[in-house]
Amino acid sequence: EVQLVQSGAEVKKPGASLKISCKGSGYSFTSYWIGWVRQRPGKGLEWMGVIYPGDSDTRYSPSFQGQVTMSADKSTSTAYLQWSSLKASDTAMYYCARRASYGPRGFFDYWGQGALVTVSS
Amino acid sequence: QSVLTQPPSVSAAPGQKVTISCSGSSSTIGNNYVSWYQQLPGTAPKLLIYDNNERPSRIPDRFSASKSGTSATLAITGLQTGDEADYYCETWDSSLSALVFGGGTKLTVL
Numbered sequence: 001e002v003q004l005v006q007s008g009a010e011v012k013k014p015g016a017s018l019k020i021s022c023k024g025s026g027y028s029f030t031s032y033w034i035g036w037v038r039q040r041p042g043k044g045l046e047w048m049g050v051i052y053p054g055d056s057d058t059r060y061s062p063s064f065q066g067q068v069t070m071s072a073d074k075s076t077s078t079a080y081l082q083w084s085s086l087k088a089s090d091t092a093m094y095y096c097a098r099r100a101s102y103g104p105r106g107f108f109d110y111w112g113q114g115a116l117v118t119v120s121s
Numbered sequence: 122q123s124v125l126t127q128p129p130s131v132s133a134a135p136g137q138k139v140t141i142s143c144s145g146s147s148s149t150i151g152n153n154y155v156s157w158y159q160q161l162p163g164t165a166p167k168l169l170i171y172d173n174n175e176r177p178s179r180i181p182d183r184f185s186a187s188k189s190g191t192s193a194t195l196a197i198t199g200l201q202t203g204d205e206a207d208y209y210c211e212t213w214d215s216s217l218s219a220l221v222f223g224g225g226t227k228l229t230v231l
Contacts, residue, residue: 107211
């Protein structure tokens with residue numbers, strides 16, 4: 001069974017750093033892209049970027065380029081999303097999701113349960 | 122403001138049919154594949170439709186979709202109260218070289 005299990009909720013102060021995780025199981029982790037999607041409270045889905053764990057090829061949405069860093073560890077089948085300096089506007093639910101291909105044809109077929117990040121002083 | 126336009130909300134009675142539109146452009150829907158996702162309250166999104174009109178095996182055939190020109194449509198027949206959710210379309214934007222989601226549509230089953 002394909003599963004993506006994300007790390008738990010986080011509460012951080014503005015300016016703090018943070019790294020959240022997404023562990024894949026039940027499939028070949030290095031053969032699929034992992035995407036990250038932000039959902040601010042009461043708002044819609046926003047695509048942040050994708051990473052291909054097989055070779056760490058990473059593509060960022062123009063809106064998130066330079067704001068976050070995506071990485072992956074093949075040895076533990078885990079993808080990461082990190083911030084170096086959080087802002088209150090980063091408060092959101094963050095989802096990871098699996099994607100077979102990146103480009104004009106593709107879709108997110110399995111999703112993690114989400115990780116709630118709250119940034120507040 | 123998303124490059125894919127969805128109505129903020131739609132509603133219909135149990136047992137009825139509802140359609141949700143997703144309007145784009147030649148650089149988005151017009152030349153790329155469309156996917157649809159369902160997000161039940163308090164849960165993660167779930168894939169409903171891929172490649173414009175294909176359903177994963179676990180999705181009932183009450184859910185269908187089509188694409189024409191620069192617009193796509195999700196249809197749900199035999200509405201159930203459990204279908205109350207937010208629905209999102211998604212595609213590739215060739216001008217941005219990026220994935221894009223629609224703004225989402227909240228379905229209310231009256």
